[in-house]
Amino acid sequence: MKRILSRRTLASLGVAILVLSVILYLGLPVVALFLRTTPELFLASLADPQVHRALTLSLFTSVVSLGVVALVGTPFAYFHSRSRYRGKALVDTIIDLPLVLPPAVAGLGLLLLYGRTGLIGRYLDLFGITIAFSTLAVVMAQVFVASPFYIRQAKALFEQLDPAYEQTARTLGASPLRIFIGITIPLTATGLLSGAVMTFARALGEFGATIMFAGNLPGVTQTMPLAVYGGLEGNFNIGITIAILLVILSFGIMGAIRFFAGREEPHA
Amino acid sequence: MLEARVTKVLRDFPLDLAITVDAGEILVLMGENGAGKSMTLNLISGILPPESGFVRLNGTVLHDQARRIQVPVEERRIGYVFQNPAVFPHMTVGENIAFGLRARGVAGTAIGAAVGHWLGRMNLTDLEGIRAGNLSGGQRQRVALARALAPGPVLLLLDEPFNALDVRSIHELKFFLKEHVTANRIPCILVMHRVRDAIDVGDRACIIDRGAKVWEGKPEDLPDVTWRGGIREPS
Numbered sequence: 387m388k389r390i391l392s393r394r395t396l397a398s399l400g401v402a403i404l405v406l407s408v409i410l411y412l413g414l415p416v417v418a419l420f421l422r423t424t425p426e427l428f429l430a431s432l433a434d435p436q437v438h439r440a441l442t443l444s445l446f447t448s449v450v451s452l453g454v455v456a457l458v459g460t461p462f463a464y465f466h467s468r469s470r471y472r473g474k475a476l477v478d479t480i481i482d483l484p485l486v487l488p489p490a491v492a493g494l495g496l497l498l499l500y501g502r503t504g505l506i507g508r509y510l511d512l513f514g515i516t517i518a519f520s521t522l523a524v525v526m527a528q529v530f531v532a533s534p535f536y537i538r539q540a541k542a543l544f545e546q547l548d549p550a551y552e553q554t555a556r557t558l559g560a561s562p563l564r565i566f567i568g569i570t571i572p573l574t575a576t577g578l579l580s581g582a583v584m585t586f587a588r589a590l591g592e593f594g595a596t597i598m599f600a601g602n603l604p605g606v607t608q609t610m611p612l613a614v615y616g617g618l619e620g621n622f623n624i625g626i627t628i629a630i631l632l633v634i635l636s637f638g639i640m641g642a643i644r645f646f647a648g649r650e651e652p653h654a
Numbered sequence: 655m656l657e658a659r660v661t662k663v664l665r666d667f668p669l670d671l672a673i674t675v676d677a678g679e680i681l682v683l684m685g686e687n688g689a690g691k692s693m694t695l696n697l698i699s700g701i702l703p704p705e706s707g708f709v710r711l712n713g714t715v716l717h718d719q720a721r722r723i724q725v726p727v728e729e730r731r732i733g734y735v736f737q738n739p740a741v742f743p744h745m746t747v748g749e750n751i752a753f754g755l756r757a758r759g760v761a762g763t764a765i766g767a768a769v770g771h772w773l774g775r776m777n778l779t780d781l782e783g784i785r786a787g788n789l790s791g792g793q794r795q796r797v798a799l800a801r802a803l804a805p806g807p808v809l810l811l812l813d814e815p816f817n818a819l820d821v822r823s824i825h826e827l828k829f830f831l832k833e834h835v836t837a838n839r840i841p842c843i844l845v846m847h848r849v850r851d852a853i854d855v856g857d858r859a860c861i862i863d864r865g866a867k868v869w870e871g872k873p874e875d876l877p878d879v880t881w882r883g884g885i886r887e888p889s
Contacts (some may be wrong), residue, residue, distance in 0.1 A: 554736060556728050557732050559731070560754075
C-alpha cells in the first residue's frame with residue numbers, strides 16, 4: 387500500500403514538475419520584461435513620441451492589413467471552398483506557404499518583386515511609384531504573412547457549413563449574393579471573427595518581412611516589434627515599454643480568441 | 655402537374671426514376687435509407703443536376719438535358735423542406751418566414767400579413783420574435799414548413815417534414831398539408847417512413863430501392879414487408 391502511494395506521489399510530482407517547467411519556460415520571459423522596468427519609468431516612456439508613433443503605425447497598418455485580408459480573403463475562401471478545379475491542391479499549398487516560409491525570406495521576395503529594381507517595382511518606378519521602404523510596404527508584408535490565418539479558417543468554415551442552409555435559401559428565391567451576405571456570413575461570423583483576431587495578432591507581431599521589405603524608419607515603417615529591436619541599440623526603456631504594450635495587446639487578443647472560440651456554433 | 659425523368663449515377667447504384675405528380679396530388683416516396691429518395695428531390699429541385707432526363711412543371715420545362723435547359727433553383731418557385739429543417743438560426747421566427755417573400759420582392763405590408771397568417775397557421779405566433787436557433791426540433795420543423803409555404807410555391811418537396819414533431823402536431827399538420835395542397839392544386843412529393851402517415855396524407859405511394867421504383871400504388875395497398883426498414887404500424 388505504502389509502495390503504491392509513494393508511486394502515486396512520485397507520479398504526481400513528475401506531472402507537477404512537467405507542468406511547472408512548461409509554465410515557467412513560457413511565462414518567465416514575459417515576467418522578465420515587467421521586472422526590467424518600474425511603473426514610473428513605464429508611464430514616463432509611454433509619453434515618448436517614438437512609442438506613440440510605433441503604436442499608432444502598428445495599429446493602423448494591422449487594421450488596414452486585416453481589412454485587406456478580410457475583404458479579399460472572404461470571397462476568395464468562399465469560391466475556393468465551393469469549387470472543384472484542376473490545381474486546387476496547388477492553390478491550397480500557395481495559400482499556406484507564408485505559414486512555413488521564414489518571414490525574412492518573404493520580405494526578400496517582396497523586395498525582389500516590388501523593390502525599385504524588382505520585377506514589378508522597376509516599372510512602377512517609371513511612374514514615380516515606390517513601394518519598398520514605405521508604409522504601404524509594411525501593410526503588404528503584414529498581408530503576406532498574416533493572410534493564411536484568416537483564409538484557412540474561412541475556407542474550413544465554409545466547407546463545414548451544412549449545405550442545407552444555402553440550398554434552402556436558393557429554393558426560397560434568394561440570389562447568390564443575398565445568400566452569401568444574409569446566410570453564409572452570419573452563420574460563420576463567430577469563426578470568421580476568430581480568424582480575423584488571429585490575423586490581426588500576426589500582423590501586429592510581424593517583424594522579419596517588414597524589416598526586409600519596409601526597413602525601420604521611425605514614423606514611416608517602424609512598427610512596434612521593429613521599435614523593440616531599435617530599443618536594443620537606442621533607448622532601452624522605450625524598447626521595454628513597447629514590448630510590455632505588445633504583451634498587454636497579446637493578452638487582449640488571446641482573450642478575444644477564447645471569447646469567440648467559446649461562442650462558436652458550427653452549423654455543420 | 656409535375657413530370658420528371660431523372661437519372662444520375664450514384665456511388666453504389668445508378669438512379670433512374672420517372673415520376674408524375676398531378677396538381678393537388680401528394681406522392682409519398684418511401685424506401686430504406688440511402689435508396690435515393692432525398693437525391694430524387696435534389697434532382698427535381700435542380701439543387702443537383704441530373705445526368706439525363708427532364709423536369710416539367712405545369713407545362714414549363716425546368717430541366718431538359720437534351721436541350722441543355724436548366725432553370726436556376728431560385729427561379730423555380732419550389733417549396734423545399736430538407737431533412738435538416740435548416741431554419742436560419744441567426745434570424746427570428748418571423749424573419750425566417752419572411753425570407754422567401756423578401757427574396758422574391760414582395761411588398762412590406764404583404765410580407766407582414768403573410769408572416770402573420772403563417773405564424774398563426776403553424777401555432778408559432780408566440781414565437782415570432784424568438785431567434786430560431788433557440789427553438790426545439792419540432793418548432794424548427796414548423797418554421798421550416800411555414801417558410802417553404804409562405805411564398806406560395808408551385809411545387810412542394812418535403813423530406814421527412816414530420817420527423818421531430820410530437821404525435822398531435824403530426825396529426826394536425828398531415829391534414830393541414832393535405833387540405834392546403836388540394837386547395838391550391840400544388841403537386842407535392844413527400845418523403846416519409848411511416849406507412850400510417852402515408853395512408854393518412856398520401857394520394858399515391860412509391861417505394862424506391864437502389865435508385866429504382868419497385869412498387870407504386872395507393873398508400874392503403876402498401877405491401878406489409880416490401881423493403882428493409884419499412885414500418886407498418888398497427889392501424
